[in-house]
Amino acid sequence: MFISIVELQESVPLWFWAIWAFLVGSCIGSFLNVVIYRLPRGGSVNTPARSYCPSCKASIAWYDNLPIISFLVLRGRCRACRAKISWQYPLVELATGLLFLTTLLAFGPTLRCFLNCVFEAAVVALIVIDFNDQILPDAITLPGLGFALLARMLDHHLVGLPWMNLFVEGLVGRPLPMTGLTGSLVNAVLGMAIGAGTLWMLGVGYFRLRAFPIRTPEDLTDFLKRRCVVGTLARLKVRRASGQRSAVYVIGGDFSELSPEELAEAEFAPSNAGSRELSMTALDGAQVEAGERGVRITSIPDDLEQTVEGRLEPGDTIISGNLEGMGLGDVKMMLFVGAFLGGSLTFFVLLVASLLGVLVAVPRILLRGQVAMQHALPFGVMLGIAALLALFLGEPGLTIYLDFLSSFLT
Ligand SMILES: [Zn+2]
Structure with missing residues (x-):
């Protein structure tokens, strides 16, 4: 007999999907660790195909490469040379696992859940690479933009389009298409314009100021x-x-x-x-x-x-x-994030990332003075964290923010 996706979703209990999502997430996290280590060093993700120890270059057997578990079994050291393995490895695996699990619980076993997970994987890699190496590789952001546009065609994502459209209508004098595929792509363009446009202008301003x-x-x-x-x-x-x-x-x-x-x-x-x-x-x-x-x-x-x-x-x-305070990497990252999230959620990302930036920068400047100000702030980290928050908290967050604003205006 033929069973539909809906019947399949209903016949499999949620806890089964949840465990599965966590396992898949932690394996993807394990792959992201390879990307995070190799991309900034100009290496290929595919070759060598086997993971190797960065200290002694010994290749790592499959049983020593299990997400999270192997780190615990080996007590954080390489089996061959006993060199310390960075905490970053199990942390990325755990974080990706938990993100996928949360996405599944929030969106159910749906296409939206799958697309969000792909988005999250790319964003996690960007966050950690920017934190470690202060770059946001084109090899992630540009294919990411392609993926975001494809995702919007497959799943028409219209979150926040009506109130974003109020601004656009005020600017150009006529309403935008707000339904189906056209609406979804319009929202992508709004997200790209707001996200990348703002960062580009900030970068130019920063450049001239300092x-x-x-x-x-x-x-x-x-x-x-x-x-x-x-x-x-x-x-x-x-x-x-x-x-x-x-x-x-x-x-x-x-x-x-x-x-x-x-x-x-x-x-x-x-x-x-x-x-x-x-x-x-x-x-x-x-x-x-x-x-x-x-x-x-x-x-x-x-x-x-x-x-x-x-x-x-x-x-x-x-x-x-x-x-150069901000490279074009941030701008390209926001093309990708903006296209995927759409105008309103991108606005949320900028808002939250700036808040996080201030929260991190103020104590640093207070503790270390002028010196801290000279060091480039990896803003991609803040943008990435805000983008992940936007998936889950963006809509309620924006509603609260707009209510707050309108209570001042009326
Ligand atoms: Zn080793």
């Missing part, structure tokens, strides 16, 4: 070696010998303090700006002198692979420097 004037050679050293964390993209405003102004991007930070292993990793870390490899030096070996309204470069070693974009030449005058 300019460090460079007057003396000491200012230049101070900016590149002390203010920039190793690997930070710094933007130098330069006046060319011809009088023309341009911007040159260099990698800041004092690389001389890194160990050879760290140095090797720094060199091959993919940047948010694209897949170009980062150059290693912040103008080491260049000769400079205090010039008129800036620092003039007198000579640069020929073999210095100095920049990521643009090139400094003898005769150029460096006028000021900016730290």
Whole structure:
């Protein structure tokens, strides 16, 4: 006999689905650990096919690679070399398992549940990679955007579209399609515009606000070696010998303090700006002198692979420097998140991520002073956590927020 999906859902008890969701989630978490470790190091996720110990490179047998359980059995150490295994591994497995379980309980065994789980897996990887390496790889965000649009075609997601439409109608003077496939895609476009648009504008604003004037050679050293964390993209405003102004991007930070292993990793870390490899030096070996309204470069070693974009030449005058606070990685992440969640929930994500950002930044600045402000805040972590919260709490959260606002307005 033929049984429909609905009959199947009804015939299988919920606890069975719940256990299954947790197990699948923790296995996916185990796979995410591989992605989280290998992607920022430029490695392939598929090769080598077997997991290996980062310390001794011994491949890990299947019975030592069971999510959560193996970590407990091995008491957090590699079987071959006894090197400590990071707590991050079981934590990611447990978190993904619990997320899938919660999704199943909230949405039931449905298509929406499945799509949300795929979304959650990508977001968990982004959160941990941004936390560890301060990058949000294109290899996740761009396919993620494709997935989000496909998900919207399969499952028409219209959450919050009516009240988002009030704004749009006010702006353009006519209502948007609010039903079915068209409504779902309209909501995706709203989410992308609100999420990526806001972050792009913030990034541009941040860029212009935090300019460090460079007057003396000491200012230049101070900016590149002390203010920039190793690997930070710094933007130098330069006046060319011809009088023309341009911007040159260099990698800041004092690389001389890194160990050879760290140095090797720094060199091959993919940047948010694209897949170009980062150059290693912040103008080491260049000769400079205090010039008129800036620092003039007198000579640069020929073999210095100095920049990521643009090139400094003898005769150029460096006028000021900016730290790139937010890379385009955040913008691309919000294209993906915005398309999946739609306009209203994306608004929720921005709101909650900013709140989380303040909650994390204030104690850091109070404890560590100015220094903490110079360090790039991995905002992708906050955006990711807010995106996960939006799946479960976004709709009630927005209703409370709107009631709160309207109680002020009326
Ligand atoms: Zn080992």
